[in-house]
Amino acid sequence: MSTDDGRANVKMAWQSAALFAVALLASCNRNSDLVLSPLSCAEKAADGVRLIASTRDARFQGKVMESTAECRGGEPAVARRSQPWVDWANYFATGDGSSKSWFFTRNFRGVGGALVDLEYQRAELIKFNLFDNSGTFEQYRRDRDGKEGAAQKSWPQMRLPESDPNFSAVGGAGEQLCRGELIRIRTLDGICNDLTNPLMGSTHTLFARNVQFEATFPDLEVDATADERDRTTNRHAGRISLLIPDPQVVSRRLFTRAQSDPAACNDGYGKPGFSKDAHCDYKQASFFNVLAAFWIQFMTHDWFSHLEEGHNSAEYMSVGCASQKVNGVETALTAADVARLGCRPSDAMEKSYLADAGRPATFVSGNKSYYARAPRTFRNNNTAWWDGSQIYGFDALSRERVKRDPHDLARLLMVQVPGASKQGDSQGYLPLLQDADPKNPDWTGQESVAFADNWTIGLSFLHNVFAREHNQFVDEFRRRASKAPDADSGLRNPEAPDRVIRNRDVTPDELFEVARLVIAAEIAKIHTIEWTTQLLYNEPLYRGMNGNWNGLLEKTSSLSRELADVVSRLKASNRSLEANQYYSILAAGPGIFGLESAAPGWSMAGDDNLRAFVNGGTNHFGSPFNFPEEFVTVYRLHALVPDLIDYRVLDAPNAIAAEIPVVETFRGRATPFMHERGMANWALSLGRQRLGALALQNNPRFLQNLKMDRLHSPTQTIDVAALDILRDRERGVPRFNEFRRQYGLHQLTSFDDFINVNDTAAAQAEQTKLVKIMREVYGQHHCDRTKKITYAQRNNDGTEIDDCLGKPDGSVVDNIEDLDTVVGWLAESTRPHGFAISETQFVVFILNASRRLYSDRFFTSSFRPEFYTQLGVDWVNNNGPVAMHESIAINGHRNEPVSPFKRVLLRTVPELQSELAPVANAFDPWARNRGSYYTLDWKPRPGAESDPAFAVK
Numbered sequence: 028m029s030t031d032d033g034r035a036n037v038k039m040a041w042q043s044a045a046l047f048a049v050a051l052l053a054s055c056n057r058n059s060d061l062v063l064s065p066l067s068c069a070e071k072a073a074d075g076v077r078l079i080a081s082t083r084d085a086r087f088q089g090k091v092m093e094s095t096a097e098c099r100g101g102e103p104a105v106a107r108r109s110q111p112w113v114d115w116a117n118y119f120a121t122g123d124g125s126s127k128s129w130f131f132t133r134n135f136r137g138v139g140g141a142l143v144d145l146e147y148q149r150a151e152l153i154k155f156n157l158f159d160n161s162g163t164f165e166q167y168r169r170d171r172d173g174k175e176g177a178a179q180k181s182w183p184q185m186r187l188p189e190s191d192p193n194f195s196a197v198g199g200a201g202e203q204l205c206r207g208e209l210i211r212i213r214t215l216d217g218i219c220n221d222l223t224n225p226l227m228g229s230t231h232t233l234f235a236r237n238v239q240f241e242a243t244f245p246d247l248e249v250d251a252t253a254d255e256r257d258r259t260t261n262r263h264a265g266r267i268s269l270l271i272p273d274p275q276v277v278s279r280r281l282f283t284r285a286q287s288d289p290a291a292c293n294d295g296y297g298k299p300g301f302s303k304d305a306h307c308d309y310k311q312a313s314f315f316n317v318l319a320a321f322w323i324q325f326m327t328h329d330w331f332s333h334l335e336e337g338h339n340s341a342e343y344m345s346v347g348c349a350s351q352k353v354n355g356v357e358t359a360l361t362a363a364d365v366a367r368l369g370c371r372p373s374d375a376m377e378k379s380y381l382a383d384a385g386r387p388a389t390f391v392s393g394n395k396s397y398y399a400r401a402p403r404t405f406r407n408n409n410t411a412w413w414d415g416s417q418i419y420g421f422d423a424l425s426r427e428r429v430k431r432d433p434h435d436l437a438r439l440l441m442v443q444v445p446g447a448s449k450q451g452d453s454q455g456y457l458p459l460l461q462d463a464d465p466k467n468p469d470w471t472g473q474e475s476v477a478f479a480d481n482w483t484i485g486l487s488f489l490h491n492v493f494a495r496e497h498n499q500f501v502d503e504f505r506r507r508a509s510k511a512p513d514a515d516s517g518l519r520n521p522e523a524p525d526r527v528i529r530n531r532d533v534t535p536d537e538l539f540e541v542a543r544l545v546i547a548a549e550i551a552k553i554h555t556i557e558w559t560t561q562l563l564y565n566e567p568l569y570r571g572m573n574g575n576w577n578g579l580l581e582k583t584s585s586l587s588r589e590l591a592d593v594v595s596r597l598k599a600s601n602r603s604l605e606a607n608q609y610y611s612i613l614a615a616g617p618g619i620f621g622l623e624s625a626a627p628g629w630s631m632a633g634d635d636n637l638r639a640f641v642n643g644g645t646n647h648f649g650s651p652f653n654f655p656e657e658f659v660t661v662y663r664l665h666a667l668v669p670d671l672i673d674y675r676v677l678d679a680p681n682a683i684a685a686e687i688p689v690v691e692t693f694r695g696r697a698t699p700f701m702h703e704r705g706m707a708n709w710a711l712s713l714g715r716q717r718l719g720a721l722a723l724q725n726n727p728r729f730l731q732n733l734k735m736d737r738l739h740s741p742t743q744t745i746d747v748a749a750l751d752i753l754r755d756r757e758r759g760v761p762r763f764n765e766f767r768r769q770y771g772l773h774q775l776t777s778f779d780d781f782i783n784v785n786d787t788a789a790a791q792a793e794q795t796k797l798v799k800i801m802r803e804v805y806g807q808h809h810c811d812r813t814k815k816i817t818y819a820q821r822n823n824d825g826t827e828i829d830d831c832l833g834k835p836d837g838s839v840v841d842n843i844e845d846l847d848t849v850v851g852w853l854a855e856s857t858r859p860h861g862f863a864i865s866e867t868q869f870v871v872f873i874l875n876a877s878r879r880l881y882s883d884r885f886f887t888s889s890f891r892p893e894f895y896t897q898l899g900v901d902w903v904n905n906n907g908p909v910a911m912h913e914s915i916a917i918n919g920h921r922n923e924p925v926s927p928f929k930r931v932l933l934r935t936v937p938e939l940q941s942e943l944a945p946v947a948n949a950f951d952p953w954a955r956n957r958g959s960y961y962t963l964d965w966k967p968r969p970g971a972e973s974d975p976a977f978a979v980k
């Protein structure tokens with residue numbers, strides 16, 4: 028890159044941050060509704076300013092005025108406005124090099140405009156999409172309907188119950204406030220993250236919703252109000268139920284990976300001896316590796332679980348392979364159909380655990396009747412916090428599987444594996460589960476970790492990496508402590524907040540818990556600025572995610588300090604709705620991490636200081652934090668997993684030595700694979716291989732035929748892809764089109780909308796084939812314009828949306844309203860550049876990913892040496908004991924810190940040094956040439972030309 032380019036990029040970084048902040052600091056107008064001023068150019072005169080919508084049916088939908096599109100993306104952006112998909116994806120510089128204009132200011136407007144659109148979406152998501160199931164919704168709704176309330180709240184529903192062993196410690200029946208030992212650490216079951224809402228986010232609290240309660244469980248046609256029920260009835264006309272369309276038929280027709288050589292794949296079991304002649308076709312994403320697939324499974328095991336110790340309730344249900352539509356009529360499958368489809372009529376599976384299936388209470392606010400919760404609720408059996416609970420535990424049973432080193436209780440126990448002699452092997456491997464350990468019998472032979480379910484070589488790798496990293500931190504602390512035993516560690520005990528805790532005073536238990544805090548923060552940072560920026564590989568998201576973490580502005584800049592000050596004043600506001608809207612937007616300036624950390628000289632002494640300084644940085648936007656069911660839906664990412672791992676060895680990285688089926692590494696079978704082949708070879712193999720694209724007909728074959736010994740069913744086998752459909756229906760997730768309307772996205776009007784008209788002819792032919800199958804599986808009907816189908820949105824002309832979706836009355840229309848949400852987001856082929864996920868999944872992340880940071884005091888005001896130690900704070904900020912920077916520019920950004928996961932890998936598997944040297948992001952396939960600006964090309968980097976993965980097939 029030339030010096031001119033470099034200067035231009037530095038200028039762009041500075042200017043876009045400044046302009047972005049100015050745009051966000053735009054004025055209020057009448058009714059104090061928030062206004063965002065659009066970025067410069069002709070759009071301003073033509074369009075004026077856009078208000079944050081005051082009602083949900085008038086939402087932004089990611090669509091801008093013609094002049095705005097013209098200004099930010101030129102003619103292509105204008106031409107694509109009529110499509111249902113968001114407009115920002117067509118702005119200047121939001122794609123690869125070809126999306127850039129010769130005029131710097133256009134690129135600046137394109138990227139800045141995309142960020143502004145995304146902030147509009149986030150502000151409206153916060154305003155319209157928070158629905159708590161635990162009893163707080165009625166008050167939240169009433170506040171919205173005119174009464175004023177404080178932005179920061181404590182809820183009676185978030186008090187510890189009398190049955191909790193810590194009930195008295197937090198204040199018993201009086202005012203509850205967490206103090207002392209309960210606030211120093213991430214507690215096992217997640218209580219006391221929020222000092223004034225001790226129960227929030229803890230194990231066994233209820234999943235929330237992001238969609239109106241009345242829109243959930245569309246097949247039950249329950250009656251919050253007669254009107255709402257009529258809309259649901261009109262929308263689906265009795266066509267859907269738990270088993271219709273048949274989940275296994277959906278799976279076999281729309282999820283199965285086609286194979287050019289079925290014998291070479293052998294349903295994902297490959298060939299004897301792991302011969303490298305085995306081959307399973309799968310659709311690959313060129314810019315994301317298999318490590319990234321297992322990473323996200325590793326994350327979900329931290330965030331949520333509907334299951335308890337790897338099982339559901341004791342009651343069983345059948346899971347389909349019973350019927351299909353024939354000429355639009357649901358018809359029983361014949362034996363020949365079953366054989367052709369390859370499904371199993373006698374499969375059965377445990378039903379979900381239910382928390383509450385009783386009829387929800389209703390209340391009236393603003394002349395409208397509402398449900399106080401969803402018709403059925405479910406518990407999150409994990410802590411909702413990003414607290415490393417998959418490693419450290421989330422209840423007493425899971426904690427028993429977490430083994431500590433008896434020689435130094437601050438460390439995790441790692442054992443030496445005979446014969447393992449690579450450089451990093453001296454750091455050891457996780458011990459195995461013992462007979463005495465609490466466990467699901469299916470887990471026998473596995474490594475011992477808190478969250479042990481659905482274990483394969485991928486999870487084994489990541490758990491071993493972070494157990495080693497935990498010990499690396501402890502060892503570094505001990506090294507420094509031995510050099511300076513009397514130095515202040517930074518840690519404080521709230522019981523005696525003014526007493527300095529010297530390095531020598533830190534107990535093994537304290538150090539263990541500090542290391543947990545550090546590992547959890549490190550993981551959150553990796554996910555936010557490394558995994559996500561590769562999942563969403565373009566410039567606006569690079570800036571947006573770094574903005575979420577670090578702030579769009581330098582933390583030390585005066586503008587950033589001013590914004591931080593505004594943010595803190597907003598939280599004190601007693602006008603909750605406005606305050607919440609401003610807060611999320613303005614906090615993008617200084618960044619969420621460490622937000623409102625108190626100034627030097629602060630004190631932890633006294634309850635007021637605890638509330639103000641320890642807890643003061645969080646914001647729950649008026650609704651207690653937990654993940655919504657809809658979040659689980661968009662993380663059903665089984666298509667990411669390949670059937671076979673292209674196994675490589677570090678001594679000859681450019682060759683594939685074997686094809687190892689993932690299913691052969693399932694559960695306890697992962698152990699010999701890990702011990703005999705070692706971390707470095709697995710890192711290399713998972714790092715170089717492309718993961719599966721999130722697309723239709725791309726689910727692993729082995730997951731459609733997964734053997735589970737514990738099941739009391741004739742086949743003891745399940746189709747996990749079919750279960751993805753079935754579980755969402757059990758949990759009342761609205762179907763795809765209403766799901767999009769609820770989240771403020773534009774609806775689709777037929778399956779044809781899934782065809783990407785800007786794609787290659789071959790790609791469009793494939794999409795057309797899939798649309799035909801969708802039509803066969805979900806069917807069509809004669810539409811009726813008198814039937815209104817939703818309250819969530821309106822047509823552009825202000826009329827109500829009806830069953831014809833804009834088509835003539837009585838015409839034959841697709842049953843697009845019935846499409847299962849997972850099928851819909853997998854079918855989205857029109858996506859922003861470099862998006863491994865679809866825009867429908869993305870909108871769910873925009874809301875929940877930032878809330879997960881805003882709500883957690885350990886990522887905001889309690890990210891301080893008093894909790895993390897000084898070394899802990901530095902370790903998270905510097906991605907390790909010292910800061911390191913890349914010498915090459917990354918997509919035009921110079922002097923970038925070496926990315927946090929790359930640093931972790933270099934410490935825990937140091938033999939990867941030369942392989943990782945040219946890698947900028949550990950989740951980009953390691954041998955790929957990244958080009959200069961967000962290219963998605965599949966080309967080798969220098970030195971990897973002979974890697975067969977790049978051979979033209």
Ligand code: HEM
Nearest residue numbers: 320323324327331332333334481659662663664665668747
């Ligand atoms: C590679 C091996 C994997 C196996 C064997 C596996 C297996 C399973 C099974 C059996 C279930 C069903 C549980 C039930 O509802 O009864 C499930 C659920 C799920 N899986 Fe996977 N999975 C794998 C990979 C992944 C990956 C890569 C992701 C990516 C995020 C993922 C995300 C999920 C999610 C979100 C659920 C729903 C969990 C819940 O309801 O709490 N899985 N998986």
